[in-house]
Amino acid sequence: MAELVHLDRALARRILGGDEAAFRDLFDRFFPRLYRFALARVPRDPDAARDIVQQTFCKAIERLDTYRGEAALYTWFCQICRNVVADHYRHNSRSGSRVVLLEDQPDARAILESFAAPEADEPEAGAMREQVHRLVEATLDALPGRYGEALELKYIDGLSVREIAGRLALGEKATESLLTRARESFREAIAGIF
């Protein structure tokens, strides 16, 4: 984590120095994650999600020189995004109640368990599955570095360590180590919620 924050501070410094490539690197890595983060909080309203992410980027860049590295840069962006979402609900108070996310529900463990059960056994599982799906997305998005990408390559694409190493331009040992840390981080993140 300390290493990640160190890298994030260096990235912020490069952006503040006018480094176009650093800006694009940050944008390309953060945009999809923040978009999903926002859309989870304004479901079925992609226009609102887009506007929220736009405001988040603009505010974050404006305040980037106040980033001190107390947390990962993505976490810092997420905090700004939460505030923008809160503003959105304040300004659109008639448009509906605020979304309560799965991680805030008391029976979250039961929901998680239902995710592994066959669909026929759980007639009400549809909505829950959708929430778990979003939760897994959010957890993968919140993992540092390229952990989320590595886990998807492993468990969704079914690639071997060698193939993942090729995709991530890493050595095989480094890839094995990265996968181990990624799995551990994912487990910890899920355990933290449930």
Place this chain on the structure above:
Amino acid sequence: MKRDADIVETLIQGAGRRAEPPEDAYRQVFLAAHASFREKVQGRRRAWMLWGAAAATFLLSIAVVLRWAPPGVQPGGLATVARVVGEAEVDTGSGWQPLTAPHTRLPAGARLRTQAAGRMALTLAGGESLRVAGQTRLMLDAPGRLYVQAGTIYVDSGERPAAARIEVVTPAGTARDVGTQFELQVDGAALRLRVREGLVMLDRGGRSLTGRAGEQLSVDGLGGVARTSIGPADPAWQWAESIAPMPDMDGKPASTLIAWVARETGRRLRYESPIVEQRATAVILHGDIRHLAPLEALEAMLATTDLEFELRGDTMEVRSRTDEAR
């Protein structure tokens, strides 16, 4: 519930691949975020310049107190003003000022803008010529890099090696030349690239496009690209020719002026015969033609010689008025 060892696999496989945001959302947010980024960087540079100016004033005061006379320092710059026509302004950190004087050096971070009838020509530190049309706003960002917020520019980077590229960053994409003459127009999220000579690479929203000589690429706000053709001598280039900073031709051979005008007007040069070409090299020019447009200047200068020129499509032919020189 499955064993803890399998929970990672179960959850990730069950959830499937994360959904990608829509492409148009990417483009819209990128444009806004990029504009914020440029504004932030620019603001910080202005602040540093103000601090720098304050520090310089302080040091100068000390120097005066110590009765020390510093040697004359020529500050470096990213560009030099070659010509200004109409209203043009510059902001180097102390607010907008009219830009009138040729040879003014412009530092990194200098912002420039032209009014509707304003135009200017700058010579960049690498020797490239930058022309700025009316209603254009831009910033000199770093050596070889400009940021164009809105409006139209023309770059003539000559025949330099590919490594010494000019990079033009805009809210709608980034253009990189490979030894060329090109025009770039920025209008919000839309962009138009016209390539007169050479090759220009255009990066936009993660996509890379190539503009070749004679091509016009119109990229709309949603990323749609339309390609049409534009000749090197098309009248559309005339605004850039009209502000071309003419080199001092006094005492130079007529052939130097002829070659320069041919390049500026996008025409292939052809001499009627080798004898006429030799004649153009032997004739030495005298006089100041720096305030004339290229073709007017050539006409004025050749009027005093036995040479003349004719434009035939994309070709400029130079010939002799007299039979002897043929």
